[in-house]
Amino acid sequence: MNREGIKLEHVQHAFDELREIKGILAQRGWFPATSGNLSVRVGDFEPNHFQFAITASGKDKSVHTPEDYLLVDEQGKPFMETALKPSAETLIHCEIYRLTGCGAIYHVHTMGNNLVAELFPEQDVIPISGVELIKAFNIWEEDAEIQVPVLPNYAQIPRIAELIEGVLNPQVPGILLRNHGIYAWGKTPFEAKRHLEAFEFLFEYLIRKASLSK
């Protein structure tokens, strides 16, 4: 155990969870060209004090190496002896953990999550209704409509991070970065995966539906 009460075995468990989900999502081609990043929270949570395991920056996420993950603190600073650099997008993870207290955050770039925003060029949300998979977000009303927040893809990650609090929708565990990709989260790694898969399905549905009406 270290001074913060974090057990090494819990860190290793988080690394193992990241390795498993990384392999599954990589097989689907959801990490093209080294894109994407994944994190799992470790230990106790206070909004201004927490740690999480995250993918190292710039790695090919379709291969496993002994140097793929590191532990960082609530500011995104390494919280272990390591030469690895955390994901360039770590501050987005920090802000989502701080605001939601969630347990895992997954970010992928896909054709679907890039194209879907093109259907709504003037809007800062993607509206979705009439699809059974909305229930994956634990929304059970028959005619539910959800609105997925969309943020601009600024080059400076802190500029994106500071916008998150203003757009978070408590019903919707995700944020889309326009022309970039989706961030999805959940209380557990299992829930984060379910949410990510639901977003990807729903975006694909909107794209194919739009092409039907042409």
Ligand SMILES: CSCCC(=O)C(=O)COP(=O)(O)O
């Ligand atoms: C080549 S992808 C550009 C960076 C990005 O959007 C991403 O998701 C991967 O960045 P990381 O630093 O986490 O590898």
Ligand SMILES: [Zn+2]
């Ligand atoms: Zn990205």
